[in-house]
Structures are given as structure tokens and as C-alpha cells.
Amino acid sequence: MDEEFEVLIIGAGPAGIAAAISLAREGFEVMVLERGEYAGSKNVFGGIFFTHQLLKLLPEALENAPLERAITKRRFCVLSSEKEVGVDVKIAAWRDKPYNHTMTALRGRFDRWFADQAETEGANVIPEILVSELLIENGKVVGVKTEPGGEEMRAKVVISAEGAQAFLARKAGLMAKELPKRHMITNIKEVISMPREKIEDRFLLENGEGVAIEYFGDVVKGNFGSGFIYTNEESISIGLGLTIHDLINSKKTLNDFLEDFKKHPTVRKLIEGGETIEYAAHMIPEYGYNHLPKMSMPGLMLVGDTAGLINGSVYHEGTNLAMGSGLLAAETLIEAKKNGLDIGSAEALQPYRQKLENTFVLKDMYKFRKVPDFLNKFPHYLQEYPGHITQWLQDYFTVDETPKAEVEKGILNKIKKDIGLWRLTVDMFRLGRNMR
Amino acid sequence: MSKENPTTIEDKLGLLSYNWDKNSHISVDQDKFKADKMNPKPITFVCPAKVYEEDPESGECIVNHENCVECGTCHVASPEYVNWFYPIGGKGVKYKYS
Structure with a gap:
């Protein structure tokens, strides 16, 4: 095939479609290839959609998008075998638009709608096409090979929004060959x-x-x-x-x-x-900031899960980082074109990483950069503390004839026995240090 | 409402639609699978769709590729012998909600 597309995007999830809409609006010729029967048919997440990037792109989305419920209460709790201890954050003001930018969603519905918006804006979204390989010539990605059919499609630049498995990014050498079991x-x-x-x-x-x-x-x-x-x-x-x-x-x-x-x-x-x-x-x-892949190479940019853009911590944010990276990838290409650069060149793509660093996408990941390694290195936080904390609280609130002073003394003795006061102090200090 | 909800993986997979592909998108290096000393072998239980079973007689790995929900856990768990790639365009699992 001789035709050369301007931008080929692999995957019609939030990252790929955000990039597609942004680029199509600026007059780019955009082709999105989706392996599923329809956008969303392969896409799964927990269920919270953080909407601030969506609203940047489509300000009317809260009226039009198939979103489920506005989250006005977030609860964080620790379970042990028969117990639950939790903290509720319920904010009535989150009932009002923009609902704290936190909505539930079902991807089978949302992604399909989002891909339709890209088509309305002038991008082509083609389902049932799997990208099986990147075409690489002289260290530059120049297109893709697709299945079924084995057809080759050439493009000035390819954006991989392939998802968490990142086969293409791994094969291109932007990250390790094997995905890490601990992350x-x-x-x-x-x-x-x-x-x-x-x-x-x-x-x-x-x-x-x-x-x-x-x-x-x-x-x-x-x-x-x-x-x-x-x-x-x-x-x-x-x-x-x-x-x-x-x-x-x-x-x-x-x-x-x-x-x-x-x-x-x-x-x-x-x-x-x-x-x-x-x-x-x-x-x-959940690689965390310290283990991110390289974000681009000549002719190729990574966005969303492919780029490891997840803020695990307590926030569990992903879709907003995905959309944010899609928008920044698009912005990089739009600026490169305005400056008369070849949009697939190393020079054109080089600002992308810095753009991610300058926004919440990598600022937040940087803040929590130590968390994934920390939890792998010190598993006792998750193994031991939930059981102990729920037990100490059960003791504290147990009502019987035991004088409260004795109850407190009993708990203190349990803490000494379960963890030790010195170790508790060290653990709390270390937890604090690794969260900043 | 009073209908029993599925509790086993097999029954839960029954809730899903697939565009079935007669060609498998998965292959297993049987020699390396047999040589894996872990018992049970990780892919037989980490796969959330019961794609992989160890044949108790031959010790070979039976691959039920039509169950696959395409999460990729198997090739992260056992890259030494699982050769996994996406089904071709249009084939495989088809989520409605999630």
C-alpha cells in the first residue's frame, strides 16, 4: 500500500480517542484501528471515570456521555476476617456539577460513545482490525501491519494506545521484553x-x-x-x-x-x-514513575496504559491520565506541524515527555513514585496491619464491665506484642517518607 | 432475582459473548510446560478464564483458547512457555458492560 496516513492510532480506548479528537479538530488526517467488534468491546476497568480531561475536550460531556453516577461518597476501608474499619468522605457539594470530576462508567457504553464523538470530529475509527506488528525502518516506525489480511499501512506517526499488554511497545524496545510480575x-x-x-x-x-x-x-x-x-x-x-x-x-x-x-x-x-x-x-x-517506559521513538508515541500511566496509591486514577496523555501527544504533534517539522521525527516528538512531566499526569506519578516498590519490599504493611488495627479498634469499642483504663492498657500491651512500639514508630515514619 | 448467581469460573464465563475463532491465538511449549516444577503450574490457576489445564495422564497442557478473556495474565506469569497474542481483528471476547 502506497498511501501514507498522517497519524495512525492503535486502540479506541480513552487515550487513543482523546488523541484522535484533538488531532482531527486541528485538521489532521487520523485513522484509529480497533481490534474489537466495536470500541469498548475489549475494554475493562474498575469503574471510576475521572472526567476533567474529558471535559477539557468535550465540555458538554456531562449532559451527553453515557456516564452512570456522580460519586459523592468515597469510602476507604480495611477488612479482616470478620471486621471492617473505614473512613467515609461524603461531600454534598459533589452532587453539583462537575461532580468532583468523579463518575462511575461502564466501558462497553462509554468507549463506544466516545469513539462516535471522534468520528463526528472527522477521525476514522475502524473496528475489527488488529495491529500485529509495527513496521520499523532504520530505527523509525513507519507504519503497521494488520490482521486479518496482513495488510500494511504506512503513517507519518503512530500513536500506540494498545493497552496494558503493550506488545508493540515492548517489541519496539521502549520497555523491557517481559512485563514485571510484581507490577x-x-x-x-x-x-x-x-x-x-x-x-x-x-x-x-x-x-x-x-x-x-x-x-x-x-x-x-x-x-x-x-x-x-x-x-x-x-x-x-x-x-x-x-x-x-x-x-x-x-x-x-x-x-x-x-x-x-x-x-x-x-x-x-x-x-x-x-x-x-x-x-x-x-x-x-502499576510500574510507578521509576519504571516507566520510554515515551517515544521516531515515528511512535505511547499513551495511556501502554505508557504505564496509572496513579495507584489511594487514588486509583487511570482514565484521566490516559486521556491527559492522549491530549498531550496530540498537542506535541500539533505544535510540531505548526513549526514546520516532520511530525514523526525525533525532534518533533522530543517535547512529549516534558509535557507529561509538566502536568498532573507525571507530577502525581512522581509524588507517589516510591509506592509500588515500597509495598513490594515491605509486604507486612498489607499482611499484618489490617488484622491488628481492626482488632485494636474492636477491643477499644467493646462494651462490658472492664474499666476503660484497663482496656487501653490491654491494647497498648497488644500493640507491644503484635508490632512493638519501636517498630511501629519506624513503620509509620517509613510510610510517611514513601508517600511523598 | 431469585435465580442463582454463578459462583464458578465456568459458570461466569457463560455470561459472556464471544466471536469464536477456530484458530487458536495461544500456543504452549509443551516440553517447557512439563519441565516446570511448580505444582500446580501457575497458568492453570492464575488465568481467570480457565484456559489452561494440565492433562493428568500425559502431563501436557490443554489450551481452551475459546474461553480466553484476553487479560494477558498467562504470558506475564509464564513467559517461558506461553506464546500468547491477541485474536485477530473482530474475534474473541465481546464485553457489553465492564
């Missing part, structure tokens, strides 16, 4: 259908409001990972994930963990009476 988290989830009134009654929500609950500790039996329950309009998403390293050591299936989680005495009532309508699995690349 890849496999999540599974179920979507459980439930009438809207039932969800609102059960979770104490007003019409259209939602809640996001994150679980740590026993939900993944103290492994490196976490669980979640999110409310959609007429369904609940429940799931969990752990690093592949820890999953291998557990010798259990993720479904074993999920079935235990669903039966947990403080969780089971939340999902009771619903009907499971989908089961899904997905990997999350």
Missing part, C-alpha cells in the same frame, strides 16, 4: 444488576448519586492489591486484584478471592439480591 495487577470484576431505587436505598444515595468503596487487607488476604465496590446507575461493580507475583504465590484463583470477598460478613448485604450480568478480567500496569 502487573490482574483484576477481575462482576457487574451485578440491581434496580436503581434499591441501590439508592441501600447505599443512602439521592437520585443519580453514587458511592465508591475501596477495600484493603483481607479482601486480597494481605497481598499487594485491593478490592472495590462501585455503584452504577442500575448495577454494582464489584471486584479485586493483586499482583501476578502474589497471585502465583497464593496458589488460588482470583475467583476464589472474589467469592470470599462477596461472602464477607460486612460486604454480602451490599450485593444481595442482584443478578450477575457480566464477568471480566484485566491487567493494570
